[in-house]
Amino acid sequence: MYVDNVGAILTECDLSETVVIGVACDPKTGVAWAINSRKELLRLSLSGEPLPAILIKARAIAISPTTRHVWTANETEILRLDSSGAKRAAFKLDRFSPGSRLAVF
Numbered sequence: 154m155y156v157d158n159v160g161a162i163l164t165e166c167d168l169s170e171t172v173v174i175g176v177a178c179d180p181k182t183g184v185a186w187a188i189n190s191r192k193e194l195l196r197l198s199l200s201g202e203p204l205p206a207i208l209i210k211a212r213a214i215a216i217s218p219t220t221r222h223v224w225t226a227n228e229t230e231i232l233r234l235d236s237s238g239a240k241r242a243a244f245k246l247d248r249f250s251p252g253s254r255l256a257v258f
Contacts, residue, residue, distance in 0.1 A: 166201040177216045177223070179236065186223060188214050194225065194238065207238040215255040226253035 183199035192210035
């Protein structure tokens with residue numbers, strides 16, 4: 154669901170086929186990135202149309218408001234993706250991480 158700055162619903166999309174466990178939004182394009190229970194990255198346009206999913210087993214997601222890089226984490230690494238979902242950098246974690254949180258600037 155997309156809402157405006159006062160909370161009015163602009164667009165809704167059906168995600169009833171999956172459980173969404175994390176969401177981040179690109180402030181410049183309005184594209185919402187969501188992590189689902191199948192550990193895919195879903196992308197939804199401002200019109201509510203789904204864009205091709207990215208098969209990354211993500212546990213956390215954040216989008217930099219300044220660079221628009223998408224940051225995601227799984228059990229073994231932190232990834233930096235560009236706005237199309239292409240991997241631009243990977244940072245290995247020293248040990249297995251069952252859960253991650255990300256904050257970007």
